[in-house]
Amino acid sequence: MAIPEKEKDFYKYTKDHRFAAMYPLLAKEIVNKYKMNKGVCLDIGTGSGALSIELAKLSDFEIIALDSEPEAIDMARENCTMHGVKADRIRFVEGVVEEMPLPDESVDLILSRGSIPFWKNHVPAFREIVRVLAPGGEAMVGCGFSRYQTLEEVEVMRPKWSPDVKDERTSWKKGGFLVDTLRAAGVKEYNIVDDGYGTWVEIHKSGER
Template sequence: MYTMDAVEFNEKVMKGHFRKIYPEIARQVINRTGVITGRCIDLGGGPGMLGISIAKITMLRVTVVDLMQECVELVRQNSLEEGYGHRVDAMQGVAEELPFEDRSIDLVVSRGSIFFWENQQQGLAEVFRVLRPGGWAFIGGGFGTLELLREVEQLRANDPEWSRKRKERMTKNPPEHYRALLKRLGITGTVEHEEAGTWIIFSKPEEVKP
């Protein structure tokens, strides 16, 4: 996604420019879903800052799933540094083939990774499969608030490539695209879009069988 390695991305972006957005997104996720116990997946979570932020305000056991082994190692490092190594772990994996049993997860979150999934429809189907009845998904990309977006834009003002790629991802993945995916999968949910971000939000009905 960026012309820097995982360690540099962790330090300069996740702990730097984007540092403030993860606690805010975590707060929004929990306020919306009400999920505070059980198991959570931070899908495509990179170095795990969203998952760690969620662990800080809940009792959830969080597993960060990422394609890169370097990110798995960074999650473990970051969670230990933040004092949450006992509730935040990581493993390699992809959205299209989640290494979890049916109906085993209470909350799936993902910020910024769906744009890079090989097959978005299959990835969303997998998320639905692993959710327990009553479980929630909060997937998309955003900055928490418009004010935080403006802060990030200021910090990245000398990086026009970042702005170009962000606009390109938004153009290729409009809200209508995600609504169509949910419809094809038979998933009842919402796609909320505003300047600060776009989020796919759904809950697995209690009566649905795996």
């Protein structure tokens, strides 16, 4: 499925992107929060590649950026060039979260920002996340902004959706959907953070890294 013309600006990671100020702060927050800056990092539903690009600038992660949409991957590669991120810093993979073409227990840090509302099937998606996560690994999956921004900055950035789009994009975080999904997927070690900065599922896999 091609990216609709009216959504293409979201895939161009220029200084005018509406979240341009957020991605570098989110990348810095993640590196500090998990005290990780090397190993394998997977960005699920990378879109423009913005988060991967910012992580590539400030860490030594081997980054895998996965997206279901080949056109998004093409645009993300162009964004890497624009940001001076060398082609060998991020490995782009076409695929869906529900069936990732990645080996078991091969990823130290899994990130996914803004992709979960679009997933077709959340139970196999979370099963896959746990499958590819290495022992001692961490995952942070959800939607939101960086805690290094003020809530006032977040409010300015927050998309203004029509009621039907809002219903569609937020159904995954309503009621017991996440808890039921995580239970069905057999995810045990998790924490759901839901506040003004966003909604995130944080998963830890026991074991030594």
